[in-house]
Amino acid sequence: MAVVSGYGLGEPVKGLLDGYDASRAYDEVFEPDGSVRGVYTRIVERFRGLGVTELRRLEKLVAEEFRRQGITFTVYSEEEGTERIWPMDLFPRVIAAAEWDELARGLSQRVAALNCFLADFYNGGGEALADGVVPRWLVVSSQGFERNAVGIRVPHNAHCNIAGIDVVRGANGRYRVLEDNLRNPSGISYVVENRAAMAKVCTWLFDDHAVQPTEQYAPMLRATLESMAPDGRDSPHIVVLTPGIFNSAYFEHAFLARSMGVELVEGRDLVVDDHTVYSRTIEGLVRVDVIYRRIDDAFLDPVSFRPDSALGVPGLLGALRAGNVSVCNAMGNGVVDDKAVYPYVPEIIRYYLGEEPIIDNVTTYTMWDPDQRAEALNRLDQLVAKPVGESGGTGVLIGPHASEQELAEARSRIEAEPREWIVQELVQLSTLPAFADDRLESRHLDLRPFILTGETTEVFPGGLTRVAMRRGSLIVNSSKGGGSKDTWVLAHDSP
Secondary structure, three states: OOEOOOEOOOEOOOHHHOOOEOOOOOEOOEOOOOOEOHHHHHHHHHHHOOOHHHHHHHHHHHHHHHHHHOOEEEOOOOOOOOEEEOOEEEEEEEEOHHHHHHHHHHHHHHHHHHHHHHHHHHHOOOHHHHOOOOOHHHHHOOOOOOHHHOOOOOHHHOOOOEEEEEEEEOOOOOEEEEEEEOOOOOOHHHHHHHHHHHHHHOHHHHOOOOEOOOOOHHHHHHHHHHHOOHHHOOOOOEEEEOOOOOOOOHHHHHHHHHHHOOEEEOHHHEEEEOOEEEEEEOOEEEEOOEEEEOOOHHHOOOOOOOOOOOOOOOOHHHHHHOOOOEEEOOOOOHHHHOOOOHHHHHHHHHHHHOOOOOOEEOOEEEOOOHHHHHHHHHOHHHEEEEEOOOOOOOOOEEHHHOOHHHHHHHHHHHHHOHHHEEEEEOOOOOEEEEEEOOEEEEEEEEEEOEEEEOOOEEEOOOOEEEEEOOOOOOOOOHHHOEEEEEEEEEOOOOO
16 A cells, blocks of 8 residues: 655655555555655645644634635535535645646537537537437437427537536546536536635645636636627627526526626516517616526426426527527537437547547446447446436446445346446546545545637636545535535646
């Protein structure tokens, strides 16, 4: 077992990092021999000088800051209080400039190809389906396929304006895409607030690094949304559409509206007249050009979708078809969020862009293929099974951590509905120190960068690093006990 006993040129690491185990996976901070990776040298030195009492004090200051500002998230599954203070660990994640540049290129490439696929599928000739790049039956059977989206023109063919692509690093240290989120990806508000809290409480930690800022996200998002205005209207009126205060991401909805300086509205605040959307204000009706929606497709328009819901805007679909308003992200993006389509994304990149994928997928087995299904079910105790229509880790079975009964039940479910499952090779997510049990211990983590696409595409520097705070756990979701970290992208690699 490789246990950290030194850093740099062999000087011993003491205190909070004593006995740190970097052997279970690729560690972001420590090399296999226990030496510190270059970008973390000063971070390790700083934390080496902290004691347990001081680190607890800093954590308390951050929690108080979050509580004062109402920075919370909701856990629906718990019987006791569902509101929790957003959890952040103080040891930051650091990404070198050159490493980030390569990752950003790969993310831009992936989102560009998926936008091409969505534009082709909903408004083109469906060429990728006709040419067999993705099976037609698979796409049209997806829960995310929205027939009402067919024929609705989208400015710049940018169906996905805000993407959150989950990436991980395996044992070899290479990034892999774990999941695509092109409907309503959440988490960016916590990225910005994590940085604000760190800069306030741990100012001294930034002294040794040129870190790219995070406060520019709101201007980036606003510029993206403005570029999506129908017919290129100048100074378009933008609103953020929220389901309301009981939604788990309501804090983020309010945060983004406030940061961009636009209205936060619910469905009842909007009205459609003559295929034009208006916002009800104290000064009367004001035309709306762009709606950044944070509600699902099925709730957008009760006339065309669910008449039992009051969340949406009656007549919105007609305004969309008339080209009088843009909804971001566009309807129907769920077809590429479907994990059943995920295995085909590398071919989608090759087909539309004529390029090799810069970031690979995790090795995935399609359960509707009899041969792949047989191979995967035979090795299910070594693999990860995922229901294609779920999110947030719901229904995921991690083979090595499952009981024989759980494995048997999963095999039965997969055999009964093979289209509803994929199975992937287990990725031992990379690790980073996190404060637990009065010391810094290795914990698994992932990364959700955010990509904005309108007239142009930009990758926001950094992203939401989620960390599994339970020892050995690979589940990073905050609703299941995970935490987060401030993510630093260095402006340059040399001091």
